[in-house]
Amino acid sequence: MTTTAFDLSAKLLTSDSRWSACTDDGTAIAYLDDDVGFDKIECAHGNAFLFAGNSQVIDAWKNFLRSGPLSAEGRPQIAGIALLVAEMASGAVIYAYGQDIALPNAQNPTMPVAIFAGSGSIWAAHCWNVNRCGRKAIDSAKAGDKFTGGATKFLELDSGNHNLANSISVEQMKTEFLKKGMVMYINSAQQPQPLTTAAANDPKVKELCDRIAQGQATVSAPCDAMWMNPSQQDEDRLDAVLNQIFAAK
Template sequence: MTTNVIDLKNGVSATDSRWSYQSSEFIIFIDNVGFEKIVSANGFAFTFAGNGKLIQDWKTWINMGRDGYPPVDPLIFGQPSIAVSIVNMKTNAVVMDWGISIRFPEAMFAGTGASQASVCWKQNCDAMKAVNSAMAVDKFSGGMVKHLVFGCGSNNLSETATIADVGRLLGTRGTVMYTNKPKMIPISEAVANDLNVSSAVGKLSTGEHVPTAPCDAMYSSWSDEDKEKMQAALREIFPEKFNQ
């Protein structure tokens, strides 16, 4: 459940704020929980979609400062995977990206809402409007539109939760949507009447199930060349983490 727009023309990254768990029968989702899909560090903007646990690992590593351990394959290239873009906030230049669904010369899109967002951006060149457009038609995207302006750093991000918190909150504040029914049901009602939902909530609370921001890249594997390119990009951005 996600829409990511990286607007290189105007220097803005924008995303929805929905996280979800999906089975073959239902989707549990929650919006506006404070686990953001955008992170900035050392003058670079990281925009994520995909597996929430892997995104948490990236955030933890990014924020560990000089003592952060060098990233290794299980940390940043795990399965299910992620989509990630890294942009220099001074120049709007893309340092590295992987898992992008749609690419224009001046914009990139990822997530289940990428197609609609790309159509809107092509017409309006407005990242936040593009995310809103996707949320209007994509049930996998929702919540507040979060953004980061590269040049000045202006944003409405509020990193207050971990992915473990999101898993627990899905079981207390989430909403259930069954794949064969358009109606949305409060999680408490679904848990009381559906053992499968109840089981999923229990596994989300313990971390056995992981919330996601779905994208095509979740089901792809990094090539050795892509891994080397990402490692090189991270060495450039975080030399203090590698030169110890």
């Protein structure tokens, strides 16, 4: 479903590009791997924001960050997503919520060497421990986790080099999802097939497509944080970080 990583030693943010939705009975996963321009990494105000989770909430965050906010007032919720914020100049993590794995740093116990979120995080963390490469970590997650896929997206904080697009809205992404998506059947030897084909032959997939089109089902990059409730401390820390970011513009 997704994997995101922050390699602190290389100051490198990476993620897969897969978005997905599941039938109600959990037997089929619809997914989109095409690099359509709705990425899980967003740059704003000298900081990089790394997302996983509910695409509607992520879209709200993208719009908020692009609106030129002066403070945290009016920011979107963090319930439903995992969020990591890294300062581009220093590479420091200034906020993290809903991350699954933080590998410890022997030289600096207060700051991990790499941070991972999403269903493929365990494969990514194992790979990073061996190869020390954020890009390879995402590729390993794709090999080990059938819910991670698509292009490996990246942002190098030092150089600013990236392969991000961020050119469409969540509504446009959903249109592309229904047009170009694929379906995999869990616990089945059946090969993935186009979403349009599956919807024509499987009432459960057709129902899922209808619900997505009507806004009753959400396309996501699922992670554990989607089922968490942020504490007041989580909310207050985020407000303080955002106020600091926007005050420094």
